[in-house]
Amino acid sequence: MIYELSKDNLKISIQEILSLADTEDYELYDNILICKKIIDYKRLACTNNVYELIFIDNKIPEINWEKYYEENFCVRSNKASKEKELAGIIWKSLKTPKVKLRNSKSEFNFFFIKDKIICGKKVFERTEPFHIRRPDLRPGFFPVSLKPKLARALINLSGVKKGIIWDPFCGTGGILLEAAMIGIKVIGTDIDPIMIRAAKENFKHYNLKATFNVADARTEIIKCKAVVCDPPYGRRASTKKTEVEELYNEFLEHAYNFIDKVVIMMPNTIKIKTKYKIKFSTEQFVHGSLTRRIMILEKTNTK
Ligand SMILES: C[S@@+](CC[C@H](N)C(=O)[O-])C[C@H]1O[C@@H](n2cnc3c(N)ncnc32)[C@H](O)[C@@H]1O
Structure with a gap:
């Protein structure tokens, strides 16, 4: 899973996940934490979004986007200027693509951090009031x-x-x-x-x-x-x-x-x-x- 952490106190944001996962095994890229162990992420206080990991690489690899696509999709990225190009790549690989910019069923997020590209499908957004x-x-x-x-x-x-x-x-x-x-x-x-x-x-x-x-x-x-x-x-x-x-x-x-x-x-x-x-x-x-x-x-x- 990919956890997009709140930056208020990054050490707390990280430790919340590690304590619940009971592991020290994780990767961190800025405020993006990748941890294989599944936890009940809905209870987290300091994670803003959670994504199913699709890939982490130095370039965009061949991906079977059909496997992750449901009904419609949108692309989000920390490099907004790349969103259109990335959406194009996904669009071409789908049989019956449909774009929906708000509340789409498949929100694909691309994080460009240093030399890495981290991509995931959003599974949870913290809205707890x-x-x-x-x-x-x-x-x-x-x-x-x-x-x-x-x-x-x-x-x-x-x-x-x-x-x-x-x-x-x-x-x-x-x-x-x-x-x-x-x-x-x-x-x-x-x-x-x-x-x-x-x-x-x-x-x-x-x-x-x-x-x-x-x-x-x-x-x-x-x-x-x-x-x-x-x-x-x-x-x-x-x-x-x-x-x-x-x-x-x-x-x-x-x-x-x-x-x-x-x-x-x-x-x-x-x-x-x-x-x-x-x-x-x-x-x-x-x-x-x-x-x-x-x-x-x-x-x-x-x-
Ligand atoms: C900082 S407050 C806790 C606030 C609490 N987290 C809340 O949500 O209201 C510390 C509490 O410790 C209690 N306290 C002080 N000495 C104590 C002792 N020896 N044993 C138990 N409680 C004590 C005080 O009455 C006070 O309510």
Whole structure:
């Protein structure tokens, strides 16, 4: 498959796919990623389009276009000036060609990147309206909640397809909403009962199921496939007076006893000490005084 990635944070866009495909085997040309493993691409947050790979070559090879053609076609390319010429090549090789420029059944895309030509047939375009689940549109709103698209990306970084995801610092449930939306079982806990009430309200609003309880992340034990969380930043979100770094380290030490994988987001000023191996780490600038670090932590004995 060919994945046309969002360029906002390319490292996250790539890792979302690799986590779900459970592979390191891929090719990358600018923001075009080619990976053989099939994944449920409809759940991706940071991929804009997905194509079935037709060819990757230095020139346009002989292709049986009939094999990929359905009802009508159009050609799209990052070199718009080439579209007519490319459409001509396909047209000549088809028995009964029909061009349809909008909503065509067979959209052939050609990416000219350095010395390579990558061609694919579009199979998916991301139209998921993440914005309709924006934190300020939910009944249980606190400004600490992150945007749904980023929340979905964090869920995907965990690679979890089935089983339970636990957010031990769930707040209003923003991360878990995006997991529940794609059918993953979720458990949320938070030290603040007001947050738990807001999370319950939010899930009710979207008619989604979850288990929520008041608990301290440093002592609670929940069996799950992975933890996905954004603990307090130490400014707006409440830390219940514990030093923030201490809270992170105590939680990670506790989690190491029973959790194999943790996807965690934090300000890049926080230094963590952990036995977990850092499988992936990237930073995302938010504003002058906040750059977030996003990490996948894994036990060394797991894959
Ligand atoms: C950044 S907010 C999480 C926001 C959340 N992702 C959302 O969508 O609303 C961090 C949360 O950690 C909670 N918290 C602070 N200390 C905690 C602890 N020791 N155990 C569990 N939760 C804690 C706070 O009450 C706060 O809701």
